[in-house]
Amino acid sequence: MGKKELKFNSKAIHGGQQPDAAYGAVMPPIYQTSTYAQSTPGGHKGYEYSRGANPTRTALENALASLENGHFGMAFGSGMAAIDAVMKLLSPGDEVICTSDLYGGSYRLFKKVYEKYGIKFRFSEMVDMQELVSQINENTRLVWVETPTNPMMNIIDIEAVAKITKSHKLLLGVDNTFATPYLQRPLDLGADIIMHSATKYLAGHSDVVVGALVVKQQELADQLYFIQKSSGGICGPMDSYLTLRGIKTLHVRMQRHCENGESIAKYLENHSKIDKVYWPGFEHHLNHEVAKKQMTGFGGMISFVPKGGSYESAIKIVENLQIFTLAESLGGVESLVGHPASMSHGSIPKEEREKNGVVDALIRLSVGIEDVEDLIADLEQALN
Numbered sequence: 001m002g003k004k005e006l007k008f009n010s011k012a013i014h015g016g017q018q019p020d021a022a023y024g025a026v027m028p029p030i031y032q033t034s035t036y037a038q039s040t041p042g043g044h045k046g047y048e049y050s051r052g053a054n055p056t057r058t059a060l061e062n063a064l065a066s067l068e069n070g071h072f073g074m075a076f077g078s079g080m081a082a083i084d085a086v087m088k089l090l091s092p093g094d095e096v097i098c099t100s101d102l103y104g105g106s107y108r109l110f111k112k113v114y115e116k117y118g119i120k121f122r123f124s125e126m127v128d129m130q131e132l133v134s135q136i137n138e139n140t141r142l143v144w145v146e147t148p149t150n151p152m153m154n155i156i157d158i159e160a161v162a163k164i165t166k167s168h169k170l171l172l173g174v175d176n177t178f179a180t181p182y183l184q185r186p187l188d189l190g191a192d193i194i195m196h197s198a199t200k201y202l203a204g205h206s207d208v209v210v211g212a213l214v215v216k217q218q219e220l221a222d223q224l225y226f227i228q229k230s231s232g233g234i235c236g237p238m239d240s241y242l243t244l245r246g247i248k249t250l251h252v253r254m255q256r257h258c259e260n261g262e263s264i265a266k267y268l269e270n271h272s273k274i275d276k277v278y279w280p281g282f283e284h285h286l287n288h289e290v291a292k293k294q295m296t297g298f299g300g301m302i303s304f305v306p307k308g309g310s311y312e313s314a315i316k317i318v319e320n321l322q323i324f325t326l327a328e329s330l331g332g333v334e335s336l337v338g339h340p341a342s343m344s345h346g347s348i349p350k351e352e353r354e355k356n357g358v359v360d361a362l363i364r365l366s367v368g369i370e371d372v373e374d375l376i377a378d379l380e381q382a383l384n
């Protein structure tokens with residue numbers, strides 16, 4: 001049976017992988033080398049210099065492509081380096097339409113770096129597709145979608161957006177960091193480019209900063225490989241190895257993230273001291289039907305607002321948590337908590353962030369894979 005026909009859990013372990021050619025090592029060795037011996041000029045075994053390609057990175061890139069049902073994977077030194085490579089497909093005068101509730105680092109790269117080079121960014125909630133269409137003009141090249149969004153857990157209908165980008169001959173890029181291919185596969189829904197901060201769920205152990213792109217089309221892959229090699233924002237062999245190691249348990253970790261996420265979302269929803277809980281698994285979630293259609297589970301990311309909460313009371317709660325570690329980032333095996341108003345979204349003016357629902361009292365959880373009873377007990381003592 002060819003590996004293409006494997007189901008997801010098997011692909012997480014075997015997809016795109018072969019025992020190493022030299023000694024049959026089951027895990028690819030960490031090829032900690034910059035260069036490769038040539039027998040005669042140009043006489044090499046497929047590798048010349050590690051900016052262009054490295055066998056450990058190739059193993060990761062093949063695994064990424066397999067998981068997302070793509071044909072080509074690229075691994076970068078960070079999620080931002082991966083998005084940066086996508087931006088380099090564009091030329092001055094080109095326009096991008098992106099999700100309005102965007103990851104802060106992406107917003108900064110777009111507005112503070114790429115606007116200077118003559119690229120224009122428009123923002124859309126992408127709930128009303130007519131509104132999205134109304135922003136398209138002859139300069140539009142790319143639509144950039146994040147779903148679920150951070151920290152409000154809004155859901156955008158990838159298939160509906162893909163219909164529009166296809167009919168207008170635009171590229172559609174999806175930041176699939178929050179969902180992972182375990183829960184959502186955007187290429188199957190019509191996207192052209194998938195991006196990951198593999199730092200989060202894919203690597204899953206909070207020990208690397210890595211980015212990824214996956215595409216299906218040869219021409220697009222050629223352009224992106226050329227940019228990757230030319231700009232050089234590559235993932236090193238050690239980090240490639242660690243990310244590949246993480247991916248091999250993605251499906252078991254995600255299953256537990258989803259189970260724990262559901263228990264905690266429901267616990268918070270029924271808590272007398274909680275006002276609002278944002279989690280796409282609730283039937284009353286604004287885009288629950290879309291989430292149900294395009295995702296196979298609802299993940300472990302949850303945001304909530306305590307009743308009558310303030311900036312100070314939210315900080316008190318996050319400081320009182322013992323098992324949930326107060327830290328930036330998400331998607332690791334350990335549970336983390338963040339206070340968006342003072343951390344990830346601190347640089348966005350209060351009025352601006354509150355328009356998107358990021359109020360002072362909002363708290364965001366990345367639910368880990370510990371025993372959920374311990375996590376709930378921790379929340380209970382902190383809320384009291």
Ligand SMILES: *Cc1c(COP(=O)(O)O)cnc(C)c1O
Pocket residue numbers: 078079080081103105106146150175177178196197198199200209210211
């Ligand atoms: C973390 C993150 C990024 C940036 O990735 P890095 O690996 O930190 O560079 C981009 N998008 C989302 C949704 C993220 O959570």
